[in-house]
Amino acid sequence: MASPEVHHLFHHPIADHSFSADKQTLAVARDTSVELYARTGNGFKLKDELKGHDKTVTSVDIALKSGRIVTCSQDRNALVWEPSPTGYKPTLVLLRINRAATSVRWSPSETKFAVGSGARAIAICYFEEENDWWVSKHIKKPIRSTITTVAWHPNSVLLAAGSTDAHARVFSSFIKGVDERPEPGVWGERLPFNTVCGEYLNNSAGWVHAVSFSPSGDALAFAAHDSSITVVYPNGADEPPRAVISVSTQLLPFMSLIWNGESEIIAAGHDCEAYRFKGNERGWQLTGSLESKGRAGPGDAREETAFNMFKQMDLKGKTKDDTQLKTVHQNTISTIRVYEGSGGAVRKFSTSGVDGRVVIWNA
């Protein structure tokens, strides 16, 4: 297995990252701005800075077809950055929320995006041609606490959201005139706006950190703060799900997860490395880490010589420098995204974390 491609951008937490469709541009949420990096050979070079928010930017997403960037922040605003020959032009979106915006994602159709917030609401935003601005409709019921994460179904109508009330929910965000009427499926037949298609809770009830639909959209996975992932296979409207499988792990909680095909999930979080889960409707299990263990950490090579040993003893009173983790990421991984793949199978994925690194892995 080829070794991962590590880009240490800066010494500051990365709240979220997103690659453009051609992988030449990388957007990174850093503090109150979004930095755009351009690929130059093997590395990334700072190209542009999107300054428009005045509080911490919590999430960023690049639309793959149009190249538009949407960002949201604790200042309760979302901005859509339109690419133009003279740089990116921001447009403010009327979210009408009174708490921080926590998470934003473009729908696959790119005509809408969803913003999760601390106001116990999800704003579904779409562009209104006649007024020439972005407007939002709220999904409120039955959310009882902050929305931490949102994820879209491939049909661009269904939306999954995870919340600090420990529930993962699936909503319809159907908007007349914007969306095509969706085909009836396992999540339900008639799907007017704010239909709750599913509400899931696992036994140990941790805050939900991440949600994701499988590539077909017929299964939902979520990771919660009880160090578990839960996979739900629904069974049509008003029916109990066919299967709800919860995998409790011995690890620290996962912050983010992606599907690789229908039978594999890759999740990463507070353990600073990515783990693989495999399974199907009959059961899921943790199969192991994606990092090869026993690999020499970045600091190991220097300690070989006697000179270095005595230097370490003199400086730190010990011979081993144990301030570095054995993992590539040196702190919590906050986001994991598909980098390259086809038909639901992932060839490469990218992670970013609190340590200011963006790493591209082979799945």
Place this chain on the structure above:
Amino acid sequence: MSIIQQVSNASLGDNWRTINIDLLDPDSSSNFDTSALHPALDPVSEQDVRALGQHVRQQLRGGDAEGALRTALENAPYGGDAAAKEVHLQTVTEVLQSIKASEMTPMLQRIFGAPGGGELLDVLMKYLYKGMASSSSPSSSSTPAKRAGSNLTPQSTGFSQMGGRPGAQNESSGAAMSVLLSWHEKVVDVAGLGCITRCMTDFRKV
């Protein structure tokens, strides 16, 4: 409006600064109903828990410590009241104290390896934390003479600073604590840190 009216009428003579205003705000987090965060729990009476405790002690006397531990953990009275839960904590603590240190890790590994065993160790961890929380409380009530003798009026801060050095006069609670701590270490070795995070998130309290 009516709430404001009521409150101001009722509190005119009172010390209105002590009113917990969070309780009056329906959106406040202190009014968050946590009953939706766990599955429905069957009510368990204190008698049932006592009967279960007897059964567990019989298993223990019969030499089947592992079976006793399993029975106690599988039947944690989530739906019981505080007294019932206290009784079951006593039962679990007794089982834990009767198991030798050398037997702990192999026994935990056997339980963890069995189907549903991870869940049992999560329950065990909950009892360890509950045991640690409650084994310090008798020490504060066991020193009334010391309290009465001092001129300071002790305020109930929730911390028992008057309890004295653990192990000095509370040798029994100190010993109980060391048993719980060594179990804690071994449960983390077997079930990992995930076990602790689940203790914190789970709303099915023991």
